[in-house]
Amino acid sequence: MIKTWSRASTIYPEMVGFRFGVHNGREHVVVVVSEDMVGHKLGEFSLTRKFVKHGGRIQREAEAALAIQASTKAEQDKDKED
Numbered sequence: 001m002i003k004t005w006s007r008a009s010t011i012y013p014e015m016v017g018f019r020f021g022v023h024n025g026r027e028h029v030v031v032v033v034s035e036d037m038v039g040h041k042l043g044e045f046s047l048t049r050k051f052v053k054h055g056g057r058i059q060r061e062a063e064a065a066l067a068i069q070a071s072t073k074a075e076q077d078k079d080k081e082d
Contacts, residue, residue: 003028007043022046 003021016035021028022042029046037045053059 001028001030004042007041007046009042011037011040011042013038024048 001019001021003023005023007022011033013035015033016038018033020031020033020042022031022045023029024046025048031042031045
């Protein structure tokens with residue numbers, strides 16, 4: 001793994017297959033370069049911010065209802081197969 005702090009480096013075709021440790025401000029995130037990444041910057045694949053899910057009590061209740069709905073649907077599908 002090649003460690004780098006240069007997030008602005010452009011990915012060239014010669015870099016395909018290499019593993020880079022791109023610094024995100026706190027740690028080095030491993031980025032394995034593929035052909036689809038050519039022309040992009042290394043920093044695009046090492047996120048600097050962690051997304052914190054929004055919501056509170058209402059959001060938790062909605063997610064619980066979706067989980068129950070999904071589990072009952074799975075049970076119904078299983079019963080249909082038998």
